[in-house]
Amino acid sequence: MDDLKSGSNLEKVLKAGHFALTGECGPPKGANIAHLKEKFAHLKGVVDAVNLTDNQTAVVRLSSWAASAIMVQDGLEPNFQMVCRDRNRLAMQSDILGAYALGVRNMLCLSGDHQKFGNHPAAKNVYDIDSMQLISLVKKMRDEGRFMNDDVIDTPPRLFIGAAANPFAEPFDFRIYRMTKKIAAGADFIQTQCIYNMDRFRVFMKQAVDMGLTEKCFILAGVTPMKTVGMASYMAKSVPGMEVPESLIKRLKGAEKGKVAEEGIRFCLEQIEEFKTMKGVAGVHLMAIEWEHRVPEIAERAGLLPRPVAP
Amino acid sequence: MIVADRKSLSEIQDMVRDCRKILLVGCKGCVTVCNVGGLKEVQVLAATLRIAAKIEGRPLIVEETVLERQCDPEYVEMLKPVVDNFDAVVSMACGVGPQFLSEAYPQQRFFPAVNTTFFGGAVAHGIWEERCAGCGTCIIHYFDGMCPVARCSKSLMNGPCGGSDHGKCEISRNINCIWDMIVRKKTEQGRLNDLLDIVPAKNWQTARDGGPRQSRREELIQNG
Numbered sequence: 301m302d303d304l305k306s307g308s309n310l311e312k313v314l315k316a317g318h319f320a321l322t323g324e325c326g327p328p329k330g331a332n333i334a335h336l337k338e339k340f341a342h343l344k345g346v347v348d349a350v351n352l353t354d355n356q357t358a359v360v361r362l363s364s365w366a367a368s369a370i371m372v373q374d375g376l377e378p379n380f381q382m383v384c385r386d387r388n389r390l391a392m393q394s395d396i397l398g399a400y401a402l403g404v405r406n407m408l409c410l411s412g413d414h415q416k417f418g419n420h421p422a423a424k425n426v427y428d429i430d431s432m433q434l435i436s437l438v439k440k441m442r443d444e445g446r447f448m449n450d451d452v453i454d455t456p457p458r459l460f461i462g463a464a465a466n467p468f469a470e471p472f473d474f475r476i477y478r479m480t481k482k483i484a485a486g487a488d489f490i491q492t493q494c495i496y497n498m499d500r501f502r503v504f505m506k507q508a509v510d511m512g513l514t515e516k517c518f519i520l521a522g523v524t525p526m527k528t529v530g531m532a533s534y535m536a537k538s539v540p541g542m543e544v545p546e547s548l549i550k551r552l553k554g555a556e557k558g559k560v561a562e563e564g565i566r567f568c569l570e571q572i573e574e575f576k577t578m579k580g581v582a583g584v585h586l587m588a589i590e591w592e593h594r595v596p597e598i599a600e601r602a603g604l605l606p607r608p609v610a611p
Numbered sequence: 612m613i614v615a616d617r618k619s620l621s622e623i624q625d626m627v628r629d630c631r632k633i634l635l636v637g638c639k640g641c642v643t644v645c646n647v648g649g650l651k652e653v654q655v656l657a658a659t660l661r662i663a664a665k666i667e668g669r670p671l672i673v674e675e676t677v678l679e680r681q682c683d684p685e686y687v688e689m690l691k692p693v694v695d696n697f698d699a700v701v702s703m704a705c706g707v708g709p710q711f712l713s714e715a716y717p718q719q720r721f722f723p724a725v726n727t728t729f730f731g732g733a734v735a736h737g738i739w740e741e742r743c744a745g746c747g748t749c750i751i752h753y754f755d756g757m758c759p760v761a762r763c764s765k766s767l768m769n770g771p772c773g774g775s776d777h778g779k780c781e782i783s784r785n786i787n788c789i790w791d792m793i794v795r796k797k798t799e800q801g802r803l804n805d806l807l808d809i810v811p812a813k814n815w816q817t818a819r820d821g822g823p824r825q826s827r828r829e830e831l832i833q834n835g
Contacts, residue, residue: 384765389812411772414764416782425765432769433812448812466773474794477807478770485809493773540774540781 320583358418383412400457439486648703681708747817
């Protein structure tokens with residue numbers, strides 16, 4: 301890997317060869333900064349960077365760049381998420397500069413959930429560019445110091461560029477190629493969709509290693525501990541592109557009363573243990589949805605603490 | 612063709628509630644083909660409006676006619692002898708029709724009886740589907756004749772999003788994932804490599820984003 305592109309903590313941790321751990325935090329449905337800061341406090345010193353979601357599931361929330369800036373003030377490192385659904389190329393470039401100016405150094409480029417799923421289904425969607433083109437755009441801004449139209453940027457944003465990959469969505473055989481394209485477009489790191497089907501993920505990672513992708517890009521395996529049997533069933537049935545094996549649901553059902561969440565965490569810890577030695581996996585992206593307060597415990601039990609201090 | 616859906620009876624009734632005499636104008640173009648605004652549909656709507664008015668005890672005269680095309684001044688002109696005999700005119704053509712009629716007869720009021728939905732065709736009896744978004748720069752040859760601009764819910768140019776599910780789009784079980792179809796066809800034809808190049812950002816200037824559009828054919832303008 302070449303010299304530092306952004307100087308972010310996440311970049312340094314990964315380039316130093318450490319097994320990275322990133323977290324995730326959804327900004328509030330309002331301007332309740334106190335609550336947001338509480339969530340941050342649970343994650344401080346526990347993860348290398350924290351994803352700040354961008355109107356996830358197309359539900360209006362405090363903007364991801366503002367939440368990212370607040371996180372910077374609190375001494376944590378944000379991974380600023382941007383989706384293609386809500387902004388055209390003008391707004392995107394402007395927000396990229398704004399976020400960078402406020403101290404953001406990591407950015408995750410996403411297509412975004414369709415607004416049909418959210419709380420403003422009557423909205424007009426944008427999709428001026430897609431996630432692949434957004435990755436290319438951020439790379440161009442950083443490496444060429446130019447906007448999409450080739451105008452020169454006065455002080456380009458130096459960002460560590462992330463992208464998502466879903467090894468479980470259909471058409472399965474194309475998924476590795478889609479990730480290949482994202483890496484070619486300029487992704488420095490990949491965070492995968494929540495993994496539950498380990499068999500399929502092993503196959504996906506073997507493909508990635510065989511194709512040399514893991515030499516070009518850091519792949520962080522996505523995990524979300526199941527809290528309840530209901531959550532597992534919902535994810536299995538109702539979340540597009542999510543694959544939850546029947547065996548996991550059975551295992552959670554078999555847990556003692558009041559111990560389902562613990563069983564979910566155990567499964568998650570077993571996954572992390574395997575990822576640590578799985579060829580090509582550079583870290584874990586822990587998406588503990590509204591469960592930030594359990595992240596320190598999970599990180600501790602996974603043997604991922606203390607986090608490395610980047611030079 | 613341009614596909615449309617009939618507005619609800621109550622919406623049409625509300626539009627013409629203050630009228631005693633209206634003209635329903637159908638169109639023999641696209642809306643006839645998609646069974647929404649041709650002769651038959653004009654007759655049905657006219658009869659329905661008459662019966663509804665009768666039930667409500669309101670006097671309402673509804674006359675019917677069908678133009679060859681409402682998007683052509685040559686045919687629009689044919690309404691001239693009768694257009695002022697009515698309190699309002701209800702067009703059953705696509706959104707172009709009532710606008711051409713309004714432009715030709717500024718003194719009259721025109722109402723749309725249909726919602727114009729998309730450019731598409733019939734995929735089965737009674738089912739029409741969108742195929743074209745009229746973006747002004749056709750690129751379907753890159754995708755084996757399938758248009759991701761019109762047919763992907765997110766207009767993605769570089770492959771399927773994470774919501775592609777058993778060949779269906781995440782937003783509805785009734786919508787095919789066009790990227791699943793593109794990938795499948797390229798794979799079957801051994802040309803998956805075509806999809807590995809990054810398709811750059813589209814220039815939307817030729818689409819509606821560039822402002823209302825006009826198509827000029829100089830040779831026709833000169834000869835006209």
